[in-house]
Amino acid sequence: METTENYEQLKLENQICFPLYAASRLVTRLYQPLLDELGLTYPQYLVLLVLWEHNGLTVNQVGDRLHLHSNTLTPLLKRLEQQGLLQRRRSTTDERLVQLMLTPEGNSLKKKAACIPSQLAAAADLPPDKALALKALLEELLQKHPSW
Amino acid sequence: METTENYEQLKLENQICFPLYAASRLVTRLYQPLLDELGLTYPQYLVLLVLWEHNGLTVNQVGDRLHLHSNTLTPLLKRLEQQGLLQRRRSTTDERLVQLMLTPEGNSLKKKAACIPSQLAAAADLPPDKALALKALLEELLQKHPSW
DNA sequence: TATATTTGGATCGTATACGATATAATCTTA
DNA sequence: TAAGATTATATCGTATACGATCCAAATATA
Numbered sequence: 001m002e003t004t005e006n007y008e009q010l011k012l013e014n015q016i017c018f019p020l021y022a023a024s025r026l027v028t029r030l031y032q033p034l035l036d037e038l039g040l041t042y043p044q045y046l047v048l049l050v051l052w053e054h055n056g057l058t059v060n061q062v063g064d065r066l067h068l069h070s071n072t073l074t075p076l077l078k079r080l081e082q083q084g085l086l087q088r089r090r091s092t093t094d095e096r097l098v099q100l101m102l103t104p105e106g107n108s109l110k111k112k113a114a115c116i117p118s119q120l121a122a123a124a125d126l127p128p129d130k131a132l133a134l135k136a137l138l139e140e141l142l143q144k145h146p147s148w
Numbered sequence: 149m150e151t152t153e154n155y156e157q158l159k160l161e162n163q164i165c166f167p168l169y170a171a172s173r174l175v176t177r178l179y180q181p182l183l184d185e186l187g188l189t190y191p192q193y194l195v196l197l198v199l200w201e202h203n204g205l206t207v208n209q210v211g212d213r214l215h216l217h218s219n220t221l222t223p224l225l226k227r228l229e230q231q232g233l234l235q236r237r238r239s240t241t242d243e244r245l246v247q248l249m250l251t252p253e254g255n256s257l258k259k260k261a262a263c264i265p266s267q268l269a270a271a272a273d274l275p276p277d278k279a280l281a282l283k284a285l286l287e288e289l290l291q292k293h294p295s296w
Numbered sequence: 297t298a299t300a301t302t303t304g305g306a307t308c309g310t311a312t313a314c315g316a317t318a319t320a321a322t323c324t325t326a
Numbered sequence: 327t328a329a330g331a332t333t334a335t336a337t338c339g340t341a342t343a344c345g346a347t348c349c350a351a352a353t354a355t356a
Contacts, residue, residue: 015197126292
């Protein structure tokens with residue numbers, strides 16, 4: 001005999017992870033018209049956010065901040081290099097390390113990007129208090145899994 | 149002259165969309181050991197959640213619920229078909245439509261999946277009240293963009 | 297009813313994600 | 327100091343995402 005209650009939690013509307021997945025994709029799509037003007041994808045933009053704050057980081061140092069490994073980052077970084085936004089160069093003191101140095105073009109893109117956060121917030125159209133509450137809950141979830 | 153304040157919002161720690169992106173990927177990874185036992189990826193699991201509730205939907209009807217288009221769904225559905233979990237068959241009344249019919253194996257996978265939601269909740273380790281608050285905020289964000 | 301438009305899927309190309317593995321450089325330590 | 331372990335990055339294979347486009351079927355409409 002089938003006990004219907006066991007399957008309540010399998011309904012899409014009762015999933016919590018599905019809206020997380022859908023919202024993440026939604027936001028990436030909201031970014032896109034803004035990032036198109038810089039010729040960037042969203043993950044590329046994230047890498048530049050990190051480097052604008054900390055130029056010269058290595059691949060894994062960027063990866064630690066974005067929770068990404070070299071199998072994802074290496075091709076992405078090569079594309080940014082081909083676009084002339086950064087240089088990848090082996091450290092002379094430890095040739096295992098690849099340091100990521102912004103070019104003048106990569107650095108100057110920061111000025112064009114300065115308006116993006118407010119524009120994205122307007123596009124997302126979530127009240128500031130709710131955006132902050134959402135951010136806090138997401139960060140609590142992330143902090144529970146530090147092995148990332 | 150450079151006004152530092154303009155760039156505050158470009159810092160990674162001030163991004164709200166980055167934790168959304170990172171949390172979505174985290175949760176997908178939390179699902180993975182559970183879904184491995186069913187031989188499913190997370191998006192494949194989402195498709196089955198929909199079909200377990202509404203067997204026989206068309207490609208776009210599933211896509212409407214998951215916010216995915218045929219360019220993503222068609223290859224995914226072909227993989228589910230190859231695994232013997234569903235059949236794709238053209239509607240006889242409207243040959244544009246492809247109906248998705250679960251096979252007995254696809255249907256019976258529901259029983260094995262019944263334990264996944266509670267296991268995932270345990271793995272995520274977010275208190276139920278916060279999980280519900282997070283779900284509500286995400287759904288509010290999603291509802292503001294119905295064109296999806 | 298013949299043509300134009302719309303609709304539903306499929307295909308193609310590019311860019312992530314990510315597990316598994318490879319490789320070279322560095323470090324450990326017997 | 328030579329062999330083994332570790333580290334940092336790269337490579338490979340598979341599976342999404344998604345914009346753009348194609349194609350056939352259905353609908354609308356002149």
